[in-house]
Each structure stands twice: as C-alpha cells, then as structure tokens.
Amino acid sequence: MRKIASLNTNPGLTRRQALAMTLGAGASLMLPGVALGNVQSFVSGIWPEAHSRGVSRTVFEQAFSGFSPSARIMELTQRQPEVTNTTGQYLGNAVSSARISTGRAMRGEWGQTLANVQQRYGVQPEIVLAIWGMETNYGSYMGGNNVIHALATLTHGRYRYDFFKNELLTALQILQAGHVSAPNMVGSWAGAMGHTQFMPSSFQSYAVDYNGNGRRDIWNSIPDALASAANYLRAHRWRNGETWGYEVQLSSNFDYARAWDAGKQSLSAWHAMGARRTGGREFPRPSDQASIFMPSGSQGPIFLMLHNFDVIKRYNNSNNYALAVGHLADRILGVGPFERAFPANETALTRDQRRQLQSALNARGFNVGEADGIIGSRTRQGIIAFQRSAGITPDGHASSALLSRLR
Structure with a gap:
C-alpha cells in the first residue's frame, strides 16, 4: 500500500503518524557532522534521475529549497519502539467515542460525495470514512512534514535506499504534474501524504481527480482524498456490499488447535466446527471463505475475517488496523460495540x-x-x-x- 510495511501501527494514530507528531517542524535540523558540500553533492546526484523523469530544473530547485537532512528523522528509523499493546488497548484508542462521533458527523457532511464515490468505485461510505478517521483523524493531522525533505533525508541517510529514492523521485514527478505545490506537500516523516496518507508511488497508481479540476489533490480536496482511498480498495478487489467479518462465539468443545492451523475455509465449515455468529444471527453467505482471529484467545471477542478484511490489510498490513477500520465503520453506521469485551487486565507480551x-x-x-x-x-x-x-x-x-x- 502507500505505507511502509516495516513501519507498523500503534494505537489511535498509526505508528508512522504518531512518530511524525514527535517530529514537528524538525525537518530542517542538520545532521551532526554532515558537511554542506556533502548535501549539495547529494542533491546534485539526484538531479539527473529527476530530470530523466520529466522534472524541470525550476520544480527541482523549489522542492529542495532550504533542504538539510533531518537528524530527528534518521533517529526515528533507529528507535521505532516495539508495539506492546493488546488488540483491546489498540481498539480502545483507535475506535474512541470521539472518533465515532466525528465519523458520524462527517458522514452527514459528506454524505452526497460518499454516495457518489460508492456508486463510482463500489466501496461503502463507512469504510472510506473509517480509513480517513484512522489515517489522519479526519484530516485534523496530516503529518506536518515537508515530504520532499523527509524523503530526501531518508535517501541521503541510505535508509532503505532504493525504496525511498524511488519515492523521492516519484514525489518530484507529482510536483511537476502540478497536483500540489512543494510547500503544501505535507505528510509523515516517512513520506505518507494527505488526508488518506498515500506514499508517492501509491498516489501515482491510485489517487484520482474526483472533482475534475485537473489535480489529484489529496491534501486540500476532501472529495479527491476520499475517492482515492475508495479507488485503492477497489483496485485491490473490494467487494461492495459485503462486510469485513463477523464476531462469533465458540462451542465449549471447540478445537482451538485445529482452528489455529485451519487457514481459510468456508463459513459453513467454521459453523460445523462450533463457531456461531453472535446474537443468534445466521451467516448470509455460508460459502464465503473466512479465517479466524483470536486476539485474546478464548477470553475475548473472536472473529471470522472475510475477503474485505484482507483488502483493508493491503492499506496497512496489520490485523489490529484492519479490525479497527472494520469496527469503526460499523460504529459510524450505528452498530454497537462487540458483544464480548476484551480482557480488562491483559497486557501485551514484549x-x-x-x-x-x-x-x-x-x-x-x-x-x-x-x-x-x-x-x-x-x-x-x-x-x-x-x-x-x-x-x-x-x-x-x-x-x-x-x-x-x-x-
């Protein structure tokens, strides 16, 4: 997706966003011991490849104006903390009452746009809203870092060099195309951009000009951003009208050992093993393939995850993230909390x-x-x-x- 797989998620905001919040305006901080000539040589070395991709000298110089590598960004690549929160703790922060309430308000405000987006791209409004809420808290925080300078810092520091160099060059192409100006190209310290936090390469593949003004502006146009997220999900085979999964309850003699190794099987096969949908409801399509997710073992809520859960994970490859998006979407729709609570005293193991x-x-x-x-x-x-x-x-x-x- 538009994220970096190794930069996983933390409660509430993604880890990438939370770390970006600690960065603030630090993108101008010079690395200790980095000579000016070294920086100039680095920038000069980027120019031929940028030029070969159609970037003009004017755009290039505007993008790199005032650039110096950020020591704080490079420090963050070395000290990404281990995630030590349970799924219950993660969801408690990510699917907060405030985020649910704001999501419902946004559903009212952007209802017509979301309905049109669903008609065009085949993704339900509540899912798009939930991703927006998870990524930037509905646009209230989009990272605040100069994306070119952040990506240049990572490339200069040779952190995942090939990946971030390509993202840097792609970001320069986005500037050249006029979708956004260099000062307004803001994002996380790792280069994820705009309301829906696309990496530049994902922007090139999936961002759309929904409002038809000639720019794919995921920073300033909420319709463009929401449609881009929906287009991303559609491209990864989202199934319109289907849910992400079901909370289930298990029979007293449920075979957990078999379940851990079962992988994907039909809902009817899970039913035969003793997994029943909560609330006495039936599975609407028993032939749908599902995998089991037991984040707290037998002591908390248990889920059967469907195809669309895997599609959400293409946006961020984390079970907790995908569960939070699905649950937040349901809560925005007015569905209640999970029928079974997560264990109150459980702590995650380091x-x-x-x-x-x-x-x-x-x-x-x-x-x-x-x-x-x-x-x-x-x-x-x-x-x-x-x-x-x-x-x-x-x-x-x-x-x-x-x-x-x-x-």
Whole structure:
C-alpha cells in the first residue's frame, strides 16, 4: 500500500503518524557532522534521475529549497519502539467515542460525495470514512512534514535506499504534474501524504481527480482524498456490499488447535466446527471463505475475517488496523460495540517476555524449540499441551496470565 510495511501501527494514530507528531517542524535540523558540500553533492546526484523523469530544473530547485537532512528523522528509523499493546488497548484508542462521533458527523457532511464515490468505485461510505478517521483523524493531522525533505533525508541517510529514492523521485514527478505545490506537500516523516496518507508511488497508481479540476489533490480536496482511498480498495478487489467479518462465539468443545492451523475455509465449515455468529444471527453467505482471529484467545471477542478484511490489510498490513477500520465503520453506521469485551487486565507480551514464555515451556518439557520470541505453530502447540495438562482452556494464546502461571 502507500505505507511502509516495516513501519507498523500503534494505537489511535498509526505508528508512522504518531512518530511524525514527535517530529514537528524538525525537518530542517542538520545532521551532526554532515558537511554542506556533502548535501549539495547529494542533491546534485539526484538531479539527473529527476530530470530523466520529466522534472524541470525550476520544480527541482523549489522542492529542495532550504533542504538539510533531518537528524530527528534518521533517529526515528533507529528507535521505532516495539508495539506492546493488546488488540483491546489498540481498539480502545483507535475506535474512541470521539472518533465515532466525528465519523458520524462527517458522514452527514459528506454524505452526497460518499454516495457518489460508492456508486463510482463500489466501496461503502463507512469504510472510506473509517480509513480517513484512522489515517489522519479526519484530516485534523496530516503529518506536518515537508515530504520532499523527509524523503530526501531518508535517501541521503541510505535508509532503505532504493525504496525511498524511488519515492523521492516519484514525489518530484507529482510536483511537476502540478497536483500540489512543494510547500503544501505535507505528510509523515516517512513520506505518507494527505488526508488518506498515500506514499508517492501509491498516489501515482491510485489517487484520482474526483472533482475534475485537473489535480489529484489529496491534501486540500476532501472529495479527491476520499475517492482515492475508495479507488485503492477497489483496485485491490473490494467487494461492495459485503462486510469485513463477523464476531462469533465458540462451542465449549471447540478445537482451538485445529482452528489455529485451519487457514481459510468456508463459513459453513467454521459453523460445523462450533463457531456461531453472535446474537443468534445466521451467516448470509455460508460459502464465503473466512479465517479466524483470536486476539485474546478464548477470553475475548473472536472473529471470522472475510475477503474485505484482507483488502483493508493491503492499506496497512496489520490485523489490529484492519479490525479497527472494520469496527469503526460499523460504529459510524450505528452498530454497537462487540458483544464480548476484551480482557480488562491483559497486557501485551514484549519480545523478551515471549522468549521467557518459550523458555518456561521448554523447561517444563513442552519442547517449542529455540526461544526466539516468535509465537509460531510449534510454540502454540506447546502452549496448548501445557494448558491441557493444567486444566486450562487450550486456546493456544500467549498471554501475560499464561506467562505468570508458567513462572
């Protein structure tokens, strides 16, 4: 998508946005020990490739005016914090009452535009609104960084050099095409831009000129931004009129071990295993393929995720993000909270704590292999075996409560 896969999400705003908020106006801060000549040489080295892509000297010089690499951006690439929030904590921040309320207000304000966008691109209004809400809190914060300078900093610092150099050159092409001026091309420290936070390469592929003024302006035109998000989802095979997934309840003898390894199977197959839609409702299309998501094991809400859930993940490859978008969309529509609450006292395990859990399982004879902090199928099998021996529901969930019990 328009995001960088390695820059994953944090509660509320995405991690990329949250880190950008710490950056503020720091894009002009000179890196220690970087000589002016070094910077000039770098900029001069970018020019031939920019020129070969049709960028004029005037646009190029305007874009790089006042550029000096940002030490704070480069520091952020080295100290991205480990995400240590549970899914429940993530959703508590991301799908807040304020964000739901604002989403409903925006649905009223932009209702006609959203209806037309759905007719043209085949994506429901509430999903587009939820992505807008998740990405920039409905445009209230779009990053505040000069995108050219941020991307140039990352390229100059040789951080994922090929990727960010291409994004930089693509951003210059966007300026050349006149979609936005250099001072107004604002975004995150990693270069995600506008209301819906597209990387430049995704802008080139999916941004649209919805209002027909000759510019694809995802910074200043809300209709362009919303239509661009919908076009992105359509391009990744969004199914109009279908939902993202269902909350389910499981039978008392549900086979969690089998479920973890089942991958995708039909809703009717999940039903046969003991997964029932909450509220006594039926699955409208039992042949739809779904995968199970058990973020808190047997102790919290459990979901069967459909095709559109995977499409949302193309926007941001995170189960928590996709669940938040789907749930926020439902709440904007007036659907209530999940029928089952997330555990109130659960805390997420750090990588070191996951290693401790694996070491404890190994010490008790439940061989899970190397204690690497990665909860894979072998570790889940060990957890399930331990839970069965201890008379605990064998759900395979690596929780803080389980770690405490193993210690």
